[in-house]
Amino acid sequence: MAKYLFEANYVGDGIKGLMREGGSKRRDALVGALKSVDGTLECFYYAFGKTDVLGVFDVPGPADAAALSLLINSTGSVNVRLKPLMTPEDLDEAAKKTPSYRAPGQ
Structure with missing residues (x-):
């Protein structure tokens, strides 16, 4: 699973819908969307300021995450941004790799 x-x-209209339905119904809608791609919700929080809602979920892979992001953003009611999360062990594996790269102009 990818986190x-x-x-x-x-x-x-997303703000109006949130006010009409309440926060727990919107969380439930996300849980349903995640189930449709065999994903699960780890945590979900509302905030105020720059971000309205944030949390962590697990899905089988990046295509599932992209599909959710595209669907949710396509409604025009919510602007969602995703960040893949890595464990310390994932970073250990990345540090062992030696990719090749040439910087621009070199």
Whole structure:
């Protein structure tokens, strides 16, 4: 499973829907969306300021995360941003790799 941090902001009618339905129904809607791609919700929090809602979920892979992001953002009611999360062990594995790269202009 791949773990993602999500941050989202409600936009336009999304704000009205949140006010009408309440926070727990919107969380339940995300749980349903995640189930449709065999994912699970780890945590979900509302905030105020720059970000309206944030949390962590697990999905089988990046294509599932991208599909959710595309679907949710396509509604025009929510602007969601995803960040893949890595464990310290994932970073250990990355540090062992020796990719090849040429910087621009070199």
